[in-house]
Amino acid sequence: MPPNWTILQEDLVAINLAAESKKEAICELSKLLQKKGYVRESFPQAVADREEHFPTGLPTSLYGVAIPHTDSHHVLRTGIAVGILKNPTEFTVMGTTDQIVQVEVVLLLAIQDPSGHIQVLQQLMEVFQLPEALRQLKSAKSKKEVVQALTEHLSLERP
Numbered sequence: 089m090p091p092n093w094t095i096l097q098e099d100l101v102a103i104n105l106a107a108e109s110k111k112e113a114i115c116e117l118s119k120l121l122q123k124k125g126y127v128r129e130s131f132p133q134a135v136a137d138r139e140e141h142f143p144t145g146l147p148t149s150l151y152g153v154a155i156p157h158t159d160s161h162h163v164l165r166t167g168i169a170v171g172i173l174k175n176p177t178e179f180t181v182m183g184t185t186d187q188i189v190q191v192e193v194v195l196l197l198a199i200q201d202p203s204g205h206i207q208v209l210q211q212l213m214e215v216f217q218l219p220e221a222l223r224q225l226k227s228a229k230s231k232k233e234v235v236q237a238l239t240e241h242l243s244l245e246r247p
């Protein structure tokens with residue numbers, strides 16, 4: 089990836105996000121991406137549809153995380169919207185159809201380059217295995233702290 093690949097920005101972070109369902113969480117985070125010109129109008133529905141067939145909920149050592157995403161043709165430029173949920177929301181566990189995980193952090197991926205998609209997912213999976221990184225994310229009091237926590241643990245540059 090180019091060294092100036094900047095995908096983590098404070099204006100794509102929502103702390104204390106009130107979402108009663110996974111679809112609502114996806115919709116609210118999609119609005120952040122749409123407002124800043126990262127994704128097409130088709131993005132929120134495409135992500136919600138994909139989540140129904142290919143769930144992205146991940147139980148971690150501390151709390152559930154979800155990494156919803158969709159095909160690159162719904163994306164105008166690469167970015168990640170991060171939602172720290174006010175209350176846990178049910179997502180289906182990745183690779184299952186019937187296991188539920190209570191998710192507290194959602195990272196909505198808008199990846200333009202399909203080959204970059206795998207790299208981002210791999211790095212995020214590594215971060216989710218670090219209890220300290222998970223604690224930093226969940227306890228963040230500001231958007232800046234969320235971006236710093238992720239930037240510290242990912243090989244992604246920040247603007």
